[in-house]
Amino acid sequence: MMLDQVVLLAAVTLLGLLEQAYFSLKVIYARRKYSVSPPAITGPPEFERIFRAQANCSEYFPIFVFSLWLAGVFFSQALAVFFGILYLYGRYLYFHGYAESSQGRLEPLYFSAKMQWVLIALSGLGVICTITQAYLGLDLLLSFTHV
Amino acid sequence: MMLDQVVLLAAVTLLGLLEQAYFSLKVIYARRKYSVSPPAITGPPEFERIFRAQANCSEYFPIFVFSLWLAGVFFSQALAVFFGILYLYGRYLYFHGYAESSQGRLEPLYFSAKMQWVLIALSGLGVICTITQAYLGLDLLLSFTHV
Amino acid sequence: MMLDQVVLLAAVTLLGLLEQAYFSLKVIYARRKYSVSPPAITGPPEFERIFRAQANCSEYFPIFVFSLWLAGVFFSQALAVFFGILYLYGRYLYFHGYAESSQGRLEPLYFSAKMQWVLIALSGLGVICTITQAYLGLDLLLSFTHV
Ligand SMILES: N[C@@H](CCC(=O)N[C@@H](CS)C(=O)NCC(=O)O)C(=O)O
Ligand SMILES: N[C@@H](CCC(=O)N[C@@H](CS)C(=O)NCC(=O)O)C(=O)O
Ligand SMILES: N[C@@H](CCC(=O)N[C@@H](CS)C(=O)NCC(=O)O)C(=O)O
Numbered sequence: 001m002m003l004d005q006v007v008l009l010a011a012v013t014l015l016g017l018l019e020q021a022y023f024s025l026k027v028i029y030a031r032r033k034y035s036v037s038p039p040a041i042t043g044p045p046e047f048e049r050i051f052r053a054q055a056n057c058s059e060y061f062p063i064f065v066f067s068l069w070l071a072g073v074f075f076s077q078a079l080a081v082f083f084g085i086l087y088l089y090g091r092y093l094y095f096h097g098y099a100e101s102s103q104g105r106l107e108p109l110y111f112s113a114k115m116q117w118v119l120i121a122l123s124g125l126g127v128i129c130t131i132t133q134a135y136l137g138l139d140l141l142l143s144f145t146h147v
Numbered sequence: 148m149m150l151d152q153v154v155l156l157a158a159v160t161l162l163g164l165l166e167q168a169y170f171s172l173k174v175i176y177a178r179r180k181y182s183v184s185p186p187a188i189t190g191p192p193e194f195e196r197i198f199r200a201q202a203n204c205s206e207y208f209p210i211f212v213f214s215l216w217l218a219g220v221f222f223s224q225a226l227a228v229f230f231g232i233l234y235l236y237g238r239y240l241y242f243h244g245y246a247e248s249s250q251g252r253l254e255p256l257y258f259s260a261k262m263q264w265v266l267i268a269l270s271g272l273g274v275i276c277t278i279t280q281a282y283l284g285l286d287l288l289l290s291f292t293h294v
Numbered sequence: 295m296m297l298d299q300v301v302l303l304a305a306v307t308l309l310g311l312l313e314q315a316y317f318s319l320k321v322i323y324a325r326r327k328y329s330v331s332p333p334a335i336t337g338p339p340e341f342e343r344i345f346r347a348q349a350n351c352s353e354y355f356p357i358f359v360f361s362l363w364l365a366g367v368f369f370s371q372a373l374a375v376f377f378g379i380l381y382l383y384g385r386y387l388y389f390h391g392y393a394e395s396s397q398g399r400l401e402p403l404y405f406s407a408k409m410q411w412v413l414i415a416l417s418g419l420g421v422i423c424t425i426t427q428a429y430l431g432l433d434l435l436l437s438f439t440h441v
Contacts, residue, residue: 001148001295003368004428010364010421017414020357038396039339039346045186052186055353059202062209062356063167070157074150102185120164127157134151148295192333199333206349209356210314217304221297249332267311274304281298 001073009072012084013065019088020061023054023095046099053098053105057091060116067119074126080119087115148220156219159231160212166235167208170201170242193246200245200252204238207263214266221273227266234262295367303366306378307359313382314355317348317389340393347392347399351385354410361413368420374413381409 030036030050036043041051064087072080090112097104129140177183177197183190188198211234219227237259244251276287324330324344330337335345358381366374384406391398423434 001150003295003424007368007421007424007428010368010417011425013360014364014414014417014421017357017361017417021414038392038399039342041346048186052188058353059205062212063164065356065360066160066212067164070161074154074157098185105185120161120168123157123161123164127154127161130150130154131158134154148297195333199335206352209359210311213307213359214311217308221301221304245332252332267308267315270304270308270311274301274308277297277301278305281301 005077006069006073008077008081009069009084012068012081012088015085016061016065016088019092020058023057026095026099027051027054049102050099053095056098057095060091064116064119067116067123070123071119071126074130075122076126079122083115083118083122087112087119090115152224153216153220155224155228156216156231159215159228159235162232163208163212163235166239167205170204173242173246174198174201196249197246200242203245204242207238211263211266214263214270217270218266218273221277222269223273226269230262230265230269234259234266237262299371300363300367302371302375303363303378306362306375306382309379310355310359310382313386314352317351320389320393321345321348343396344393347389350392351389354385358410358413361410361417364417365413365420368424369416370420373416377409377412377416381406381413384409 027050030047031038034043034047036047036051042048043051064084068080068084068087071083090108093108094105094112097106097108132138132140174197177194178185181190181194183194183198189195190198211231215227215231215234218230237255240255241252241259244253244255279285279287321344324341325332328337328341330341330345336342337345358378362374362378362381365377384402387402388399388406391400391402426432426434
């Protein structure tokens with residue numbers, strides 16, 4: 001494994017870290033704006049939606065990163081990066097949609113959930129092919145994987 | 148590091164991703180069944196137990212994955228996979244036990260906590276042996292590690 | 295990539311796992327002390343501060359580990375380890391400061407946030423240099439990276 005076979009996965013992960021930091025800052029501003037001092041997590045609906053939007057994105061962030069790397073290392077860096085960027089874009093829309101209204105979170109949620117499932121599916125394909133090759137000596141996808 | 152030295156760790160991670168997705172879907176169904184619309188996170192105890200069961204599993208999921216990989220890469224892939232699968236099984240029981248009653252979460256919690264500690268202990272052993280070997284030139288466990 | 299190029303990152307990660315386990319035990323003790331049985335997450339302010347301190351540290355733990363490894367693999371293991379240990383120390387102070395008073399969380403929070411930003415900055419530098427070298431053949435920092 002050479003570093004340049006994963007450096008684009010690292011770049012997308014970094015983008016995700018910055019996005020999470022941005023969501024956190026938004027919660028901190030919302031705590032000030034709506035006067036919701038820690039440890040409180042309830043307040044006006046506007047605050048609660050921003051709070052939950054960040055909490056929800058944080059909850060799924062490790063899941064996203066793990067699937068990004070599994071898909072990228074075991075299947076294809078290029079495809080993982082492609083769907084990974086779309087996922088992060090979907091989460092950006094989710095955060096702002098949710099901040100505006102509960103309804104507003106739904107469309108971007110469906111979109112980012114789809115991207116998440118694609119990453120999981122690519123991980124599955126890659127892992128199954130690697131196991132088949134390592135333990136049965138069978139190259140299922142020939143040189144198709146590791147594009 | 149060859150891919151087949153970690154592909155079973157990847158498979159267990161993938162299993163964990165699917166388990167987390169399953170828990171999330173359960174929360175979404177519970178939100179519908181008990182009419183708890185986001186951003187609310189309180190409602191009937193039945194809902195709150197399912198909500199907290201998923202939240203608790205999500206909180207520990209990165210901790211689990213990190214210890215799985217440390218144990219598998221620095222100590223033994225086979226042992227990490229073995230205890231990793233038991234951990235995920237324990238979390239499955241935890242989720243359903245908690246969904247039924249607060250009491251019902253305890254026994255599977257103790258079980259999965261034990262599996263988690265084993266993974267942390269294996270990580271510790273592997274890391275200490277690798278440091279000793281790399282920095283002191285001492286092979287503590289001879290070829291015992293990296294089984 | 296040899297194991298000894300990352301074993302110190304593994305050691306800091308392990309330290310973080312132990313710290314998170316310690317925070318969790320503190321919440322379990324606080325649940326007993328203040329009689330806050332799951333699934334409840336509200337109670338006396340003393341309980342809520344401990345609960346939120348652990349929740350907040352858990353939320354950022356994956357972000358910390360990802361940035362630790364990106365910084366350590368793509369930039370410098372030694373620097374990542376240095377700032378990583380400071381981050382974990384800051385989180386220890388954060389937890390205990392928050393447990394005592396909401397105000398008490400602020401100073402250590404600013405400190406650990408700074409360490410977190412340093413890790414993200416090192417990751418960014420390392421990733422950009424690796425991309426430049428891999429795709430443009432340009433060695434920006436010469437042998438400065440991978441110290
Ligand atoms: N923790 C989530 C788990 C399930 C989930 O991701 N739900 C989606 C669709 S209902 C969501 O947008 N939840 C809003 C939220 O977490 O505040 C929840 O409480 O709902
Ligand atoms: N976030 C957890 C941290 C400690 C923990 O894991 N507690 C166990 C044993 S009391 C649990 O099952 N907690 C239930 C929950 O998180 O809802 C909590 O609030 O309790
Ligand atoms: N989940 C966090 C996101 C932002 C954050 O990290 N806030 C800092 C500064 S206000 C904090 O210490 N929050 C306390 C807490 O999470 O309980 C929150 O609700 O505040």
